Amino acid sequence: MSQDIQNYLKKTSLFKSLSDDMLNALAQNTTTRKLAPGDVLMRKGEIADSLFIINEGWVKIVTEDKKGDELIINKCGPGEIIGEMALLDSGPRSATVIAIENSEALELKQEAFQDLLDKNPNVSLSIIRSYSNRLRFSTKYIERAIDWSQKIAEGDYSFIDQTQQISKNAETDDDKATQLLSAFFTMVRRVKEREDGLKQQLEQLTFEIDQSRRKQEFEEITSTEFYAKLKEQAKNLRDKRAQQ
């Protein structure tokens, strides 16, 4: 049992760099929480005193929109860690977590987590390292996404071809930033298709003017006495206005 837990811990991005001894120590300190669909694992705003590692099943991370309706921010499954942020910064829970199906989560209490950090400075370091990696990853993609968004705004879609790779990887890579980007590119591709479609639909008009008819009609109007007088008066008026 403890070995199973240890194996789970090793799969998580946060603990994957720990030695087997450390993982073992951690595994000893976890307790298992069983969840039925709809069970609340943590509630937004609560004071946090533990983190969870999803062991089995899927949970949804939700918040409320302005109308009070549930808004799903993310879904988490086996191997993923939830709630560690609050342990590190001592803030309240930032979202509510609800089980989607029969699930199991490993709970690691704050003291055990803290203990681990105190006894193993290396753990703190590896946590910091994994955080900065994640941060760098996010920042890099945020920067790229900003860059791409600007290009879209300018109607330049050329970058899509370079991004096929990332979209494909999203199938296997569970990092949410990558999944978000994948959705982003699907959207961009659809927008571009629609835009191309619209462009193609635009029809061209051809204009023809019958120049001899134009000349004839002009002469008909301008050959009257009325017109001759008007033209002279208009000219006087323009000259007068120009002098003013």
Added chain:
Amino acid sequence: MNKGKIVSIHSFRGGTGKSNTTANLAAQAALAGKRVGVVDTDIQSPGIHVLFGLDETKMGKTINDFLHGKATIREIGFPIGENTGGAEGRAKLAGKNLWLFPSSIRGREISQIIKEGVDFNRLNEGLQTTISEFDLDYLFIDTHPGLNEETLLSIATSDILLIILRPDNQDLQGTSVTIDIARSLDVPNLMLMVNKALPKYDFAQIKTDIEEKFHASVAGVLPLTFDLADNASNDLFSLRYPDHEWSKALRGVAEAILAVK
């Protein structure tokens, strides 16, 4: 000396959108803080006054009365900014400097005017008095379609002539003659506006092709839209629906007019 500009709106065929365009351009100019007058040349049929929320019964004396010495120009100007009524778009004109000047220079009356010697100079004087009495920056004239004498008078006195056309050969043919006339009468600023363009056409192409054919600038290409045709409340469309494509293009035309030195 008058600095106010006379802006005539004309089209070869009827129903091209002159009245809607004139009312909306005048409203946009007033919104931009300009002092604006609009000459309504057609109070008998639903035209510009309806878009400003007035009917014939509310309007008393006309420019004709002024031309015949039966009224002062002060009595004729109807202040829209003080009578915006309930409509959502028009309400934005509250407190703005915008006056409507009803007139009925058409049909039998034009021959009467000419017979009585109200010629170009008197008409021009009347318009100039209107401009100076109300200290107007712009006086918009919604003319009648075609090139009858009354329209020729109006073109001859204009500082800016805006010709509206639909993007078809019949309108282009008619417009070509009007352009030649405007140039023959030395109208200093000539602009075109395309209205009722089907959205399936390439508006940029329409603009460049027509500019090339006439060597005149196309200040805007406005779409055919049921939203405008459907404007049941007879409100000022560009004020009521400022984000609509028609309104955006119309504002472009207004800007082109206001940019004329």
